[in-house]
Amino acid sequence: MKDKNTHIIHQYLNREIDIEEVKHKLSDEEFQAWKNTLEEVEDLPKPDFDVEQEFERLQQKKTISKTKSHSLLLKIAAVLILLLSTSLFLLTHNNSNQGLTTISSVEAKADFITLPDNSQVRLNAMSNIVFSQNNWDSERSVSLKGEAYFDVEEGNTFTVETPNGTVQVLGTTFNVKSRHDNFSVTCFSGKVKVNFLEKTIVLEPGQSIDNKAQKVKLVNTVQADWMMNRSSFENAALTDVIDDIKTQKNVDIKLKLPDSIKFTGAYDHSMEAEDIIDLVCRSLDLKYKKISDSTFEIRSAED
Amino acid sequence: MKDKKSYQDVCNEIVYKKLFHNIGEQLFQFLFLKYQNTEIAREGMQEAFITLWKNCKNVPEAKAKNYVFTVGRNRVVDILRKKNKHLSITNEDYITEDKTEEVSDQKKQKMNYILSIMPEASKEAFLMNRVQGLKYKEIAEELEISVKAVEKRISIALETIRKEIEK
Numbered sequence: 001m002k003d004k005n006t007h008i009i010h011q012y013l014n015r016e017i018d019i020e021e022v023k024h025k026l027s028d029e030e031f032q033a034w035k036n037t038l039e040e041v042e043d044l045p046k047p048d049f050d051v052e053q054e055f056e057r058l059q060q061k062k063t064i065s066k067t068k069s070h071s072l073l074l075k076i077a078a079v080l081i082l083l084l085s086t087s088l089f090l091l092t093h094n095n096s097n098q099g100l101t102t103i104s105s106v107e108a109k110a111d112f113i114t115l116p117d118n119s120q121v122r123l124n125a126m127s128n129i130v131f132s133q134n135n136w137d138s139e140r141s142v143s144l145k146g147e148a149y150f151d152v153e154e155g156n157t158f159t160v161e162t163p164n165g166t167v168q169v170l171g172t173t174f175n176v177k178s179r180h181d182n183f184s185v186t187c188f189s190g191k192v193k194v195n196f197l198e199k200t201i202v203l204e205p206g207q208s209i210d211n212k213a214q215k216v217k218l219v220n221t222v223q224a225d226w227m228m229n230r231s232s233f234e235n236a237a238l239t240d241v242i243d244d245i246k247t248q249k250n251v252d253i254k255l256k257l258p259d260s261i262k263f264t265g266a267y268d269h270s271m272e273a274e275d276i277i278d279l280v281c282r283s284l285d286l287k288y289k290k291i292s293d294s295t296f297e298i299r300s301a302e303d
Numbered sequence: 304m305k306d307k308k309s310y311q312d313v314c315n316e317i318v319y320k321k322l323f324h325n326i327g328e329q330l331f332q333f334l335f336l337k338y339q340n341t342e343i344a345r346e347g348m349q350e351a352f353i354t355l356w357k358n359c360k361n362v363p364e365a366k367a368k369n370y371v372f373t374v375g376r377n378r379v380v381d382i383l384r385k386k387n388k389h390l391s392i393t394n395e396d397y398i399t400e401d402k403t404e405e406v407s408d409q410k411k412q413k414m415n416y417i418l419s420i421m422p423e424a425s426k427e428a429f430l431m432n433r434v435q436g437l438k439y440k441e442i443a444e445e446l447e448i449s450v451k452a453v454e455k456r457i458s459i460a461l462e463t464i465r466k467e468i469e470k
Contacts (some may be wrong), residue, residue: 009461010454013432014439037465041433045411047335047344049328054345055320058327058352 005030012038104128105146112151115142119158120151126247164211165196182240184210232266241280242298249273256299257286313359313367323352326368330375333434337426338379339419346382351375372435373445376427417467421460428453429460 008025011017019038023031103113105123112120113129116136121129127146132139140158142150152158152169160167164183169192185194187203194201194209201209231244238261242253251273265283267276277296281288289297313319330351334344351374355362362370418426431442439457443450 006454006458010439010457013457034465036468037461040410040414040464040468041429041461044332044336044433045414046328046332047341049331051324051327054327054331054348055323058323058349061349061353062356 005034009034009038013041100130100132102128102130115140117153117155119153122149124148125250165194168193168195182210182212184208184212229269230266231269234264235262236264237261238263238280238284245273245276245280249276251294251296253277254291254295254297256297261286313355313362313364318364319356319359322355322364322367322371326371327352329434329436330371333372333430334375334379336415336418336430336434337376338383339415343379343382347375347379350378350382354378369435369437369441369445372431413467414464417464420467421463422456425456425459425463428456432457 005026008017008022012019012022017025022034022038026034103121103123105125105127112122114120115131116133117140119140121142123129124147127144127148129145129148130143131141135141140152140156141161142159143161145162150158150160158169162183164181165185167185169190183196185192185203186208192203194203196211203209231248233241233244237259238257239255239259241263242255245251245267246253248269249272261284263280263284265280267279271279273294274290274296277288277298280286281298285301286298287301289299291297313322327348331344331348334347335341338344351371354374355367355371358370421429428442428446431437431445432439437445439450439453442453446453
């Protein structure tokens, strides 16, 4: 290959000159000699490629390789769980007062309540929310006692206020639970700002925080348990478990045991109260006594 | 909490999908021509795009193409090392794949064969120019060699092709 010719070919490959110029610059003989090669390099073999199928495959791998990747989705979505101290039905806000709207629930509600901006709320059992219809445009703020799932439209900051802390998001879905002196927030996707105990923590998808451990931990649920009609516990105080059963099944359970017992497990809300209590007692080697249809007593097996 | 702006980078699903549509096939073709193996090409391509996704915050859209090509080239080397295979993979793959196809595919096979006998360094520079669409100067920067060296490598690639075609 002569230097001059090579240079012309390089110019062509480097998109400095087009094929006409190559033809012009090379002798006919040289051009003919290169013609096939140049045609060949313009039309390199392409293996079959189904772009949609490959993208689908990629999406699956993306999810496996990084479960937290939801934070990067266009759609912001977050699920929070707050456990808060609350005396259940003490708060009965006055509807007539300052245009405040109060919505309460005794049982878990299957329907969504629509807020003024079309954000959706679903209340779990024994919960209520209070918000101001009048001020909604300037301040999206809801007071919560109990537990609720929120699906928030994008917009300015949406605040959920609770006695133990506040949660702020822009446009997300999240779940807020408030029972007793627990405070915990779980973010399933999107980003969620939690203020409690004079701290501010931003949770990423799959992260959870509570006021007992005060440490961010990872969770692997995709939706709030109660939305799937179940409750699950990981090394939770038995008193908290019992409180949850009491709330969900509307029964009274007397606990004659030390506080230190921990429970890990889950139950389905469709189960009978007695079956749930039986399940918990079996797993912890405890005994229960049915006092009436809605009253139970749990004690240690030795008694 | 104001994350709006960051969605304009590759982390934006739409931007990401568009990138895949524009360059996924190119990268696949590049790796296939380099290694003559569709499985390895697919794996390298997928991993490159997953890496892009993981680092989407740090990669501006304009640099994403060269980023996935660089990652793809490097990842395949890792994949091959892991699989304990040699770079000189046999040509069986495309020969069996294209057996039933028509005349134009004889040309295809011929080209695949030529690439399989081309020196690695030349093939890489050649494909970076032809498939990735880089100019010599960009190849030089990417491979940290001189433009002259790029010219030399591509010259060898062209000579190999010309010689084989004339056979």
